[in-house]
Amino acid sequence: MNVxxxxxxxxxxxxxxxIVVAHSMGNSMFAGALATGKCSxxxxxxxxALSGPMKGSMGSDFIYQFCGDSxxxxxxxxxxxxxxxxxxxxxxxxxxxxxDGGKYCDAACSLRYAAARAMHAKYVTAGICGTTYxxxxxxxYAGLLAGGLLIPHHSSKNDGIxxxxxxxxxxxxxxxxxxxxxxxxxxxxxxxxxxxxxxDGLFSSAQKPLKWFECLL
Numbered sequence: 087m088n089v090x091x092x093x094x095x096x097x098x099x100x101x102x103x104x105i106v107v108a109h110s111m112g113n114s115m116f117a118g119a120l121a122t123g124k125c126s127x128x129x130x131x132x133x134x135a136l137s138g139p140m141k142g143s144m145g146s147d148f149i150y151q152f153c154g155d156s157x158x159x160x161x162x163x164x165x166x167x168x169x170x171x172x173x174x175x176x177x178x179x180x181x182x183x184x185x186d187g188g189k190y191c192d193a194a195c196s197l198r199y200a201a202a203r204a205m206h207a208k209y210v211t212a213g214i215c216g217t218t219y220x221x222x223x224x225x226x227y228a229g230l231l232a233g234g235l236l237i238p239h240h241s242s243k244n245d246g247i248x249x250x251x252x253x254x255x256x257x258x259x260x261x262x263x264x265x266x267x268x269x270x271x272x273x274x275x276x277x278x279x280x281x282x283x284x285x286d287g288l289f290s291s292a293q294k295p296l297k298w299f300e301c302l303l
Contacts, residue, residue, distance in 0.1 A: 102128040113138025117202035135213040137280045139248045140255030142185040148237045207256040214271040215253035216245030221276030224284040230276040245277040266298035
């Protein structure tokens with residue numbers, strides 16, 4: 087998560103004169119901080135949300151299914167294989183985004199998600215959500231293609247890690263458009279493409295994250 091140089095009043099947790107640009111879990115963290123009162127938003131604050139998992143990610147559920155519960159100490163053939171290839175037991179961070187409403191998210195977990203989504207819906211001023219795991223050609227392409235194909239997502243409309251519906255959260259999905267001129271961008275991009283590291287696609291207006299961000303400025 088990145089923020090511009092803004093200010094908070096001395097001794098205050100109120101954020102003023104900031105632009106927050108958050109990718110992926112950064113959105114969940116910021117929304118959670120707002121929901122729990124660790125900070126609050128004052129005046130002249132923009133929040134640009136990039137591919138946030140506001141309902142979690144089936145990637146975390148998949149780690150539990152594949153690697154098992156790391157706290158139990160029990161190993162399966164799959165978890166042993168996952169250990170050999172460096173995917174198990176899975177980091178705490180990767181396990182923390184279990185899908186809201188899924189097997190691994192209890193009532194307290196669901197309430198935390200709801201509170202975070204409420205902050206997200208209230209304060210986000212622009213957002214981009216990927217609609218495909220078949221995004222721009224980059225060093226991350228193969229891994230996210232595998233994520234889109236192997237992770238048991240609820241929808242084929244996902245960026246390899248986060249489903250479109252999870253990224254939208256409690257925002258109005260009908261506001262999202264496939265043109266980069268839209269404040270709310272339903273982009274034909276994968277999860278890594280929305281970090282802006284891989285530039286724009288050559289042709290499709292649905293594959294131009296840099297131009298989208300430039301239009302916001």
